[in-house]
Amino acid sequence: MRTMILAAGRGERMRPLTDVCPKPLLPAGGMPLIGWHLRRLAGAGFREVVINHAWLGEQIERTLGDGSSWGLSIRYSPESQALETAGGIAQALPMLGDDPFLVINGDIWCDWDPARARSIGQQLTALDWLAWCVLVDNPEHHPAGDFVLDGGRLDGGLPDAARRADADTPRLTFSGIGIYHPRLFRSVARGSRAPLAPLLRQAAAQGLAGAERHDGRWTDVGTPQRLARLDAQLTNPDAPSRASDRP
Secondary structure, rough: OOEEEOOOOOOHOOOOOOHOOOOOHHHEOOEHHHHHHHHHHHHHOOOEEEEEEOOOOOHHHHOOOOOHOOEEEEEEEEEEOOOOHHHHHHHHHHHHHHOOEEEEEOEOOOOOOOOOHHHHHHHHHOOOOOEEEEEEEEOOOOOOOOOEEEEEEEEEEOOOOHHHHHOEEEEEEEEEEEOOOOHHOOOOOOOOOOHHHHHHHHHHHHOOOEEEEEEOEEEEEEHHHHHHHHHHHHHOOOOOOOOHHOO
16 A cells, blocks of 8 residues: 655744745654654555655655655655645655555644554445545644544534534544545546545545544644644653643
């Protein structure tokens, strides 16, 4: 199974840190954020990784090289301007093959085991589904969540008005980790900008998307404050974490 790490974002909320360093290369716990993904992938037996980039992408290629120092083979999908999530994946499809593949946001930290992706990919093929998303509890900065987990299926959830009338419909946050079949992106023209959420909601509405809830550690490194908090946790893992550090 092949993997793609999304690393093309500008990281506006991380400025001024990202003025001179691409967000996935920002250090946490003595390692670039993207390095934690690479280490986990190599430890889980993955070998082929595709990384897209746009802002300061040459730094990413120069730092990670061909991936051999990680025990991986890295190929790059450069974008002249960031194509958003679905657009970036569609652009890289020729390098990802015809089977389901794992995609991870480069600006998160998570202890989800990527080895699970192989069995999930087999399940997608057997069920002829298009997507499987890893969901987490809603963090303080995103209390409304994104999707509903309904017995192993992904549900786009109720519209806002209906959701207010039905408080028993809990929503969870998309972690930035998913397994996708290439067919999910067949409507996205290569080189075009396209978000991922509408494709996932469409697949969910068609009954072609699954999901699972991850109860472990997850951080969306969206601000310098969250990066500093994660760095402190990884540097001193025995220190108790605050509730706000969890999703």
